[in-house]
Every structure is written in C-alpha cells, then in structure tokens.
Amino acid sequence: MTKKSIKVSASILGCDLGNIESEIKRIEKAGADFVHFDVMDGVFVDNISFGLPVLKSAKTKTDLSFDVHLMITEPERYIAEFARAGADIITFHFEATKDIKKCIEICKKNGCKAGISIKPNTPASEIFPYLGEIDMVLVMTVEPGFGGQGFLYFTLEKIEQIRKRADELGLDVDIQVDGGITDKTCKEVKERGANILVAGTYLFKADNMTKAVELLK
Numbered sequence: 001m002t003k004k005s006i007k008v009s010a011s012i013l014g015c016d017l018g019n020i021e022s023e024i025k026r027i028e029k030a031g032a033d034f035v036h037f038d039v040m041d042g043v044f045v046d047n048i049s050f051g052l053p054v055l056k057s058a059k060t061k062t063d064l065s066f067d068v069h070l071m072i073t074e075p076e077r078y079i080a081e082f083a084r085a086g087a088d089i090i091t092f093h094f095e096a097t098k099d100i101k102k103c104i105e106i107c108k109k110n111g112c113k114a115g116i117s118i119k120p121n122t123p124a125s126e127i128f129p130y131l132g133e134i135d136m137v138l139v140m141t142v143e144p145g146f147g148g149q150g151f152l153y154f155t156l157e158k159i160e161q162i163r164k165r166a167d168e169l170g171l172d173v174d175i176q177v178d179g180g181i182t183d184k185t186c187k188e189v190k191e192r193g194a195n196i197l198v199a200g201t202y203l204f205k206a207d208n209m210t211k212a213v214e215l216l217k
Helices: 017-030 052-059 079-085 100-109 124-130 153-168 185-192 209-216
Strands: 007-011 034-040 065-071 089-093 113-118 136-140 174-178 196-199
Touching (some): 007 209, 017 052, 034 052, 052 079, 065 079, 065 113, 079 089, 089 136, 100 124, 124 153, 136 153, 153 174, 153 185, 185 196, 196 209
Parallel strands (some): 007 034, 034 065, 089 113, 136 174, 174 196
C-alpha cells in the first residue's frame, strides 16, 4: 500500500465563527496544512453553512490552502465561482451531480485540484472510473451536514478499497477522511490508506491545538 505523508485539514465549521480571523491564525500556528471549508445549501444536506463572501474574506487572512467541500446540489453551477473566490482544492459529491466529468473539467479549467466526495453508504467502486482524472477522494466517515458526529467504522473498508484500486492503477491520489476524526480514530484511517485528515470539533475543543495536530499526524 502506498504510504503518503499525513496532512491535517482544519474544518472551520467547528471554530468560533465570530472570531474567524483569529481562529484561522490559530490553525496556522498549530501546524495544520489546510483550511477545510464546508459549503452546505440546505438541500443536499439538512444544514446551511457559509458561502462565497465568507471564503473570499477568509482567504485574505492566511497563506494556507483552502480545501473546499461542496455539499450542494448541482455543484457544476458554482465550482468556477468558488475557484475564483480562493479555493485551491474543490471536492463535490458524487451523489449531487449528474455530470461528474463536467465538474472535474470545471475544477481543472479554473486552476483547482479536483476531488470527489462520497457519502457513507455510497460504494467505493462508484468512483473507480474517475480515479485517473481526480486529485483526491473524500470519504465521509459520518453522514454529511453536521459537525461533532460519531465515527462510522464501516467506512474503513471503503478507504482500503480506494487505496488498493489507486495502487493497482499506479495513481498518486490523496484520500481524505471527514467526520469523527480524533487521535483515536485517526490510527484506523491511516492504516487503511487515508493521508489527509479533516478535523473540526477535535481540534477547536482541544486544550492544546498544536498537540492535537501532532497526534493526528
């Protein structure tokens, strides 16, 4: 199995949004690699988060890369706008679009890395045909929509299946995991082949965020 360096993407869904600039500085200082930016439309998931104006503003506060997770219907309508607003990586949901290839194409055309996200009950095999065209697969290890949920252990098999398939094809694909990631669950996902760990609640509620990042890595 391919071993890749472990990176941490800090989900600002778990931060104090009233002090977003200082929270992003805290992420930077703690040694996180990315800012994870969850976009929810209240349609694809039963929650609404934040969108383009917040991304544009937050992007000016840090040099960290923004890892934007679109939990929205028909993401092809907005990918280019999120790229222009400052996204460096965009993941869209397999389940949210009828045109996967178009979404990938828009990401690339607008200078973003492209990723496909899959919900816990979506088989890993569904995204195998696209592995050669994308930079990252995001395996949701909770149902998307709300932070602070418990880790779903049955998703571990999918991480392993995706890493195995990528290795068979000789592809250097990142596997990101999001949902219930802590210093305990991170061991399991890393063993299965994940290399980018999204953490929100765990990081922002830690007594020492730097230590928390180190434990994840």
